[in-house]
Every structure is written in structure tokens, then in C-alpha cells.
Amino acid sequence: MADLSKKERMKIPRQPMPEQDGFERSKNFKEVNLGFTEELAKMEALRCLQCPKPVCIEGCPVEVKIKDFITLVAAGDYLGAASKIKEDNMLPAICGRVCPQEEQCEAQCVVGIKGESIAIGRLERFVADFEREHGGLRNPEIKTKTGKKVAIIGSGPSGLSCAGDLIQMGHDVTVFEALHELGGVLIYGIPEFRLPKDIVKTEIESLKQLGVDFQTNAVIGFTDTIDELMQNGYDAVFIAVGAGLPYFLNIEGENLNGVYSSNEFLTRVNLMKAYKFPDYDTPVFNVKDKNVAVFGGGNTAMDAVRTSKRLGAKNAYIVYRRSDIEMPARKEEIHHAKEEGIEFILLSNPLKFIGDAQGWLTGVELLKMELGEPDSSGRRKPVPVENSNYILDIDMAVIAIGNGSNPIIQQTTPELQFNKWGNILVNDETMATSKKGVFAGGDIVTGGATVILAMGAGRKAAKAINDYLIQN
């Protein structure tokens, strides 16, 4: 099979991802995508044209050797393929599930010019799952101990990937996490039906086995400041605290009962397992047979609205002020949401929330919008349609319009420099901050971005921290 002609390869259709039925899954929290079988994976791998100059790699923020790993998949060497990916991406089981491939590697894929691009993300997920399920996880070699100590603040993808690299370079690594569980947004934000928590836990477990020390319940700034960490013997610090300050709409009625930030709603459900209340103690608004509106058009909004449907909402709406073309969410999530019966109310802007005498949310006043001239982001700017106000009856609202920077580190670390949005200023090449020995990466630097970018920043920082430790 491997000696197929280009034409023959082009004839193979993109292999579909097996998934749970839309109606069934809108009632459970099990993973939506079931993953490729070996047959599907091999067939998909055969579609790859093995371009002499693989442009797909240019689309990948961490430059995974896509062509090479796909060759290995086609040859049936899945463990080899997994190792190949791991040369550049420490968390393929996670990235294979949550990366916006259609904007990255798959957007560049040559096959996609005329037909459908190679399903690179699905292949990545397949080999990572194969490796995990077939006991193929191998502990990498660890260099002789250097005796240097690094503190990493935050256990999201940026902190974890930095920790993984530094421990292999022979340094002692401690990760400090504010919450009681490790994983950052991967644990408290992205729901189980999209990223099973066991996968994240396996990744963390393997870091523990490599010798990374994890300390939960440690809010750096309060429990210890960065200066105190350095006085206590840490030679370098990597700040990977994520975004973590929810934006609200700043409209009337936002403090009514039943109005949540996406962070709160998702944290209650994912981290605190409110969907298993009362077996778990944390409650969340009971949406059974109620109407829910989620404001926003990103992955977070999709996660929140699909979660509310799974909790039993009668009607679950996405309310977004632009059209669906401008939605920043991954295409697959939008598609899945529609299949699960989520209603999209597009080109609509909330004006105020309305409540009853007891202060419970009963509705939201919306104003219709139309698309005008492109704005600074290049997207067509929504402009209000006059006198188009109407009221949508809702019992719960989730605001998912993004996150600003949590101020704790800023307030407790005077020497660091920040931009006006509270993002830490770093040297793009080294992720070094204005404070000696302190580096930063992930959402706290870029503002809310993606798992792969956060991970890439963690790896870049690890390299620079290693250089710094050798020089000092």
C-alpha cells in the first residue's frame, strides 16, 4: 500500500472521526470523539503526499515533524510515531484533541487546496492514545543532576511543559499551583466530554515519575512571593499563571442570581464536579428544563453551552454579536454544538439582564446587529440595528467573553513589567522578564490564547532557563 501514486492517495477521502451520537451525548459527559481505529489511522496516513517541502509544519506553533510521524503511522509504527511527535510536543494526547488544527497545520496542508486536508490532529490523537493504552509511555533519559532549582508557578500546559523539559535537563523542579488540583484550564475549564481528565492526570503522573515536585494550595504572591521563592533557594522562576480574571459585560443586572462567568460555571462543573451534586458537595444552578444563554463565540462559550445542555437545559443558546464566520471557536466545536441542539442567536448584543422581585434572572434584552466595515482585527464590525430590541426569556446566563490577567502576581512583584492589560512583558526569544532569573509564558503573556502556544512558550522558556542556569 505504501507505494501508492500521488493520484491514488488523493482519491482516498478524509476519514471520518467516530463519535457518540449527537442526541445521546447531549445527555452525558463522556467524550464526544471516540478516536480513530488502527484501520482509519492507516488509511488517513496514506492520504499524506509526503511533500518534499512539508508546509504543514510551518503551520504548527511548535513545528512537530508532521510528515515524519505520518510516515511512521502509515508503516504501522505507532510508538515510533508518538516518539517523533514528542520530540517537539510533550502533550500530544491533549493537543490532538483541543488544538485548532484547521487554522494551523491543516490550514497549510497541500491536499486541502483542492480537497480536504489530512486529518493531522486526529492522527496525533490516535498515536498518543495508542502509546498510552499500550503501555508505551517511556521515561526519557534525565541528565545528571545540576543541583539548580527552578520554581514554576501554575500547572497549566505552559508550566507542565516547562517542568518536563527542565527536569530532563537535570534541574530540580517544583511546580506551585493555587488550586487543589493540577492542570490549569485543562482541568477546571475544558470539560470532560472534550478532554477526559484521566488523560491530563496521566501526563502529570509521568512528570511526577520523572521527579517533578508538585505543591498544590500554593498561591504565589500570598503563600510565598516570588522574591521569597528566590531567597529560599530557587535559582530561577517561570511564571505560567494563565489569564484567570473573568471579564463581565458591565451591563445592568449582571449581579442577578443565575448570572455566571464562564470560569465560575465551568469550575463548578468540571473541577468541583457539580454535575454529580449531591454526591459531590459543590452545587451549580439547576438548569433542568430551564433556558440558558451563553454570551460569546469562543471555545469557552461552546464548552459552557454544551455543558448546560448536558445538565438538562431545555433551550441552550449561544448569543454572539457577530456572525458565525467570525466565531473564534474551533470549527469542530461549533459543529458539535449544533448537532447537540444548541441554538445560535447571532448578530445580537445584550443590553441588560432582567430579574424578578427576588433577584433571580428571568431574561435578557437583546439588540440586533448587522455587519459593517472591517475593524482593526480585520473582522467586520457589528453595528446596532435601531429599534430592534427584544427580550429573550432565560433563567441562567454565562458570560464567556474572555479573561484579563489576574492581578496577584503584579501586586506582589514590584520589579516585573506589565502592559496596560496586565500581561507580563517578556523577551520574545527567551521569555525572560524584566526581573533577573524570572521568566514567563502562556496566557499571562499573550492573553487568552491556545494550549499549543502556552506549551510552546513553556518549552522556549525551559531552554532559556537552562542557558541562564549554566551561565550563572
Next chain:
Amino acid sequence: MYKIINADFLADNIKRFVIEAPKIAAKRKAGQFVIIRLKDGGERIPLTIADSDITNGTITIIVQGIGKTTKELNTFVAGDFILDVVGPLGKASHIENFGTAVSIGGGVGTAIAYPTAVALKNAGNHTIAIIGGRTKDLVILEDELRQVCNEVYPTTDDGSYGFHGFVTQKLKELIDNGTKIDFVLAIGPIPMMKAVAETTRPYGIKTVVSLNPVMVDGTGMCGGCRAIVDNKTVFVCVDGPEFDAHLVDFQTLERRNKTYREHETESLHNYLCHFDKAFDEGLLSKI
């Protein structure tokens, strides 16, 4: 895991715990709190740090059993472990020498007012404590406060002990008798804090209250703890917990705190059913 070193009841249903947490003990300042999670599957609840002992590396919290988690915590004894304790969180109380400072505690709020009373005294204030309870047994920490304050006035709603009436009536009496009060700190149930704010407002006495919204993370990440102060939304866990009483929208706070009322009732009911069963089976012999 955080070990309980000592646990004793201060009043019926109000228990004091001394917990091993050396880092928090060394760091904490009056007015700050911790978030605890009792065990796997437990919820995260905020509790004010009532005291700390740096030498022994312990903090003290005082807990009234109201909901499931606090009632369950109150079955814990010395030697037991609390799964998660994180802190110190929130901003410390703003302490200075105001002149004469009154620290008012209602019920278990006295536990929260206590550390600030100590700090106010240490800053040189003439410190007065007014501590209220429905009835005699619910007036707590009187001895401890007498050791640090210049004047201590217990009050009870039913007149079973001390001044017969509400803490606000005692406060008003002091003001009317010509005591020059420069600063008031009030901590307790929302209606009490609201009443104190209204008592001092006409006199323009600087008054601070410590708010107790529902919290999740306690680090400013979720916004669940938001309240309205001076017509602006604040996140109590990071912007507070103490605010100018005359600017707080108590009605919104009270209303938002009822969001999970039905859940809380269900959770408590379930817990008490299990509890009764366990009790019948003699499993709770340790309490």
C-alpha cells in the same frame, strides 16, 4: 493534608480548631482568610483566620455548623486531617491608630472580629469590643477579648447575659453617652452589619465590615464572590473581604448568598440522614 492539633467547642455548635499550617501561620495578617476543602468531593469554603501561632506553626479557625460542610467539620477532632487549606487569602485589615476603635462581633462573627481587635489594640487604639449573641451560650471569646481590649460589652437578644438587646443598641448607647468613637469594625450576620452601618452613618463614623459571599477559588479567578460596593462590582476574595460599610450594597449580597439555598438544604438533609444512620450504627463514637 493539614492536621488538626486541637479542637474544642466554644458554644453549642461553634467549634475552635487549631490546625498545623506553618506557612500560613507565618504569613497571615488580621482580616485574612483561608479556603478549606475537607475531603475528596468536598466543596471549597472560606473561613477567617482567627489567630495564629508562629512558633508552633498553627492557625486557628472558628466554625459554626450551619451547612453540610461546617457541620461535618465540627465532627472533626484533634488528630484528624483536613485535605486542603489554602491561604492566607484576601487583603489584610487596614489598621492604624484611629483613637477609639470599636470592634463588633455578632455570633461567630466575633471570631472574625477578634484578630482585628487585637491588631487595633496593638496599633495603640483605645479598643472596645461589643460581642453579641442570641443567648448567653452564643457569646464567644469574651475572656480572650478581655485580655486585649480596654472595654468589653457582651450583649444578648434575650437578656440572659450582659446588655439586654442588640449590639447596635449598645453601640448607640455608647455614642449617646458621649464616647468619641473614631472607627467601627462590624462582623456578623448581614442584617447585623447593615444595622451597624445605619447606626454609624448619621455620625459619619468610619465603619468597616467583612463580607461573606459564596466563594469558589478565592483567588479572583471565578467572580462568584462579586458584590457591589460604591455602585461598582468588586471581587470580595481579592478586593476585600473588608469594605466601607456605608458603601456596601447589603441587599445584593444577601440575595446572592441565597443562590444555592435549595441545594444547601438538600445537601444538609442528605448529610444528616447519613449522619443519623452512622450514629445509630455507633460509627460516630468519637464525638
